Amino acid sequence: MSEQIRIAIDTIGGDNGPEVCVKGAVEGVKKNPNVKVYLTGHADELNKYLNNEDYDKDRIEVINATEEISLHETPVKAVQSKKDSSLVVAMNLVKEDKADAVISAGSSGAVLAGGQFIVGRAKGVKRAPLAPLIPTTGSPSLLIDCGANVDAKPEVLVQFAVMGSVYMESVMGIENPRVAIVNIGVEETKGNALVKSTIPLLKECKDINFIGSIEARDIPYAKADVILTEAFVGNVIIKLYEGLSKMILQEVKGAITSSVKSKIGGLLIKSSLLEMKSKFSASNKGGAPLLGLKGLVVKIHGNSKEAEVISAIDQCRAFVENDVSGKIVRGFEATED
Amino acid sequence: MSEQIRIAIDTIGGDNGPEVCVKGAVEGVKKNPNVKVYLTGHADELNKYLNNEDYDKDRIEVINATEEISLHETPVKAVQSKKDSSLVVAMNLVKEDKADAVISAGSSGAVLAGGQFIVGRAKGVKRAPLAPLIPTTGSPSLLIDCGANVDAKPEVLVQFAVMGSVYMESVMGIENPRVAIVNIGVEETKGNALVKSTIPLLKECKDINFIGSIEARDIPYAKADVILTEAFVGNVIIKLYEGLSKMILQEVKGAITSSVKSKIGGLLIKSSLLEMKSKFSASNKGGAPLLGLKGLVVKIHGNSKEAEVISAIDQCRAFVENDVSGKIVRGFEATED
Numbered sequence: 001m002s003e004q005i006r007i008a009i010d011t012i013g014g015d016n017g018p019e020v021c022v023k024g025a026v027e028g029v030k031k032n033p034n035v036k037v038y039l040t041g042h043a044d045e046l047n048k049y050l051n052n053e054d055y056d057k058d059r060i061e062v063i064n065a066t067e068e069i070s071l072h073e074t075p076v077k078a079v080q081s082k083k084d085s086s087l088v089v090a091m092n093l094v095k096e097d098k099a100d101a102v103i104s105a106g107s108s109g110a111v112l113a114g115g116q117f118i119v120g121r122a123k124g125v126k127r128a129p130l131a132p133l134i135p136t137t138g139s140p141s142l143l144i145d146c147g148a149n150v151d152a153k154p155e156v157l158v159q160f161a162v163m164g165s166v167y168m169e170s171v172m173g174i175e176n177p178r179v180a181i182v183n184i185g186v187e188e189t190k191g192n193a194l195v196k197s198t199i200p201l202l203k204e205c206k207d208i209n210f211i212g213s214i215e216a217r218d219i220p221y222a223k224a225d226v227i228l229t230e231a232f233v234g235n236v237i238i239k240l241y242e243g244l245s246k247m248i249l250q251e252v253k254g255a256i257t258s259s260v261k262s263k264i265g266g267l268l269i270k271s272s273l274l275e276m277k278s279k280f281s282a283s284n285k286g287g288a289p290l291l292g293l294k295g296l297v298v299k300i301h302g303n304s305k306e307a308e309v310i311s312a313i314d315q316c317r318a319f320v321e322n323d324v325s326g327k328i329v330r331g332f333e334a335t336e337d
Numbered sequence: 338m339s340e341q342i343r344i345a346i347d348t349i350g351g352d353n354g355p356e357v358c359v360k361g362a363v364e365g366v367k368k369n370p371n372v373k374v375y376l377t378g379h380a381d382e383l384n385k386y387l388n389n390e391d392y393d394k395d396r397i398e399v400i401n402a403t404e405e406i407s408l409h410e411t412p413v414k415a416v417q418s419k420k421d422s423s424l425v426v427a428m429n430l431v432k433e434d435k436a437d438a439v440i441s442a443g444s445s446g447a448v449l450a451g452g453q454f455i456v457g458r459a460k461g462v463k464r465a466p467l468a469p470l471i472p473t474t475g476s477p478s479l480l481i482d483c484g485a486n487v488d489a490k491p492e493v494l495v496q497f498a499v500m501g502s503v504y505m506e507s508v509m510g511i512e513n514p515r516v517a518i519v520n521i522g523v524e525e526t527k528g529n530a531l532v533k534s535t536i537p538l539l540k541e542c543k544d545i546n547f548i549g550s551i552e553a554r555d556i557p558y559a560k561a562d563v564i565l566t567e568a569f570v571g572n573v574i575i576k577l578y579e580g581l582s583k584m585i586l587q588e589v590k591g592a593i594t595s596s597v598k599s600k601i602g603g604l605l606i607k608s609s610l611l612e613m614k615s616k617f618s619a620s621n622k623g624g625a626p627l628l629g630l631k632g633l634v635v636k637i638h639g640n641s642k643e644a645e646v647i648s649a650i651d652q653c654r655a656f657v658e659n660d661v662s663g664k665i666v667r668g669f670e671a672t673e674d
Binding site for chain 2: 109137147150182184189191192193195216220231233235237238241242243244245246248250261262269271273
């Protein structure tokens with residue numbers, strides 16, 4: 001595809017300030033010759049950082065936006081009232097077809113609200129799910145939905161399964177991705193009312209490779225490519241993944257530094273452990289896409305650094321180049337016929 | 338309390354065979370002078386193991402039971418039809434007031450079904466929740482409900498909160514235990530329909546110390562003593578805890594054995610790591626109690642060894658001595674007035 005891919009980056013709201021966005025954008029456009037980046041935020045500050053960088057001036061543009069949305073605001077109200085916030089300005093670029101995708105490290109709630117209300121759902125899409133990649137012993141799995149739509153109905157979950165499959169196939173290059181639904185057992189009789197009503201619909205759905213139920217203990221073992229679940233459960237999974245990994249690695253570190261002997265041992269295994277930790281890191285996998293919208297919205301972690309911004313740019317490029325939105329929409333139009 | 342505490346142990350169904358139950362029982366009665374144990378299972382085999390042991394013959398009794406319930410059977414059907422299975426025989430002892438508690442390493446489904454249908458719910462109890470202790474950076478937290486009652490109603494969750502509090506106070510010695518409900522955010526507006534309906538009831542409940550919502554990422558950090566949640570979510574939490582800890586510790590082990598240098602380092606930190614691992618082990622915490630029944634039912638892990646059986650005996654003794662069932666029932670009777 002020779003067309004330019006236009007990505008808006010919301011530079012306010014991340015823990016590490018706008019500088020990581022600027023540096024990420026500079027590297028990102030170097031790496032992806034068909035990408036143009038719009039940086040929304042405090043123009044003076046952004047230009048100050050850009051002045052220190054060597055980059056193609058035609059491919060990074062600053063758009064001034066002065067308001068900030070904090071983590072403590074009610075998301076929907078914030079995106080509706082703060083028209084000059086860096087997030088809303090970035091999302092409006094997609095709405096007005098001046099950009100194809102938005103990347104933000106800001107408040108999850110505001111990113112979800114802005115995605116739904118400013119960018120808007122694509123035709124035929126009932127709900128827009130948030131779908132992060134999670135580390136496993138194999139290649140990462142897509143966890144969908146992860147907090148955008150609690151109490152979703154079975155037919156909504158089926159759409160999520162389709163969107164997740166398209167994403168894993170088109171962006172991650174997984175052929176015929178395996179879809180499994182999170183359940184409390186693998187037998188047919190197991191599940192709550194939602195899961196029991198959803199399974200027959202998943203079996204009937206011809207657009208996915210449904211392999212049945214998955215128990216949570218098997219999620220870290222790469223037993224499925226698309227881990228389908230209702231948003232409340234998905235949110236619990238992603239947050240427990242985060243909290244428990246952090247806690248266990250802290251305990252391992254604590255064990256290593258508990259004596260002189262073990263400290264020496266720790267020095268000898270440090271490089272191997274760091275290699276392992278990088279496998280679990282989100283930095284090389286991009287952010288969590290909010291799927292099913294008229295453009296792509298990518299939520300990156302609040303503490304994202306330059307590497308995460310670059311990965312998210314790669315991710316947006318792959319998403320647009322492979323026409324993931326188009327594939328999703330055409331799939332649902334076909335179903336509606 | 339001078340009265341004898343009578344515990345039935347189902348010796349069939351665990352991965353390690355009846356021998357670990359026999360050895361656990363022998364040590365358990367030595368440790369707890371007021372405990373009597375009934376071992377249900379193949380009498381010949383049990384007596385063979387007992388003949389090798391030195392123990393008070395009045396305090397360990399074998400009761401023959403020849404049928405076995407496998408993991409592949411439909412639990413309710415199995416406990417109804419296999420009257421001579423070691424699990425059903427053990428539970429009938431409680432039903433007939435010949436025992437106060439049952440310990441089983443057999444199929445979770447069968448233990449839950451037997452608890453509900455044979456032992457039976459105590460007066461005023463709407464549902465009987467399964468409530469394992471989970472490891473944290475501090476003292477363990479009680480996760481309630483963990484798979485027994487999917488799609489529970491708000492008033493059922495409130496009862497779980499009360500039962501969990503009584504257990505943590507009476508058995509684990511935690512004064513005024515903090516109760517938190519699993520949620521997708523800590524703000525009042527967050528949650529699914531169930532959680533939003535349950536929070537006001539928890540606030541009104543005078544028998545508990547309700548501290549609000551807890552996000553899954555904080556569960557490993559000992560932020561609450563009773564982690565309240567609907568069974569589907571609780572099942573996902575306990576199984577992800579299990580799978581993710583196992584996976585991360587395997588990856589750490591893999592990193593340590595990846596080179597000669599790191600292998601030497603591994604030898605130096607081995608004892609510290611083992612100490613850390615034992616903190617996460619269930620062996621010293623007893624099994625998962627099924628609360629709200631006419632007697633105590635404790636589900637221990639399928640791969641339990643002697644140490645887990647001994648801990649479960651301690652747990653049953655503490656439960657009965659502290660009259661946890663009585664406290665629960667009286668609490669609910671008071672509420673009903």
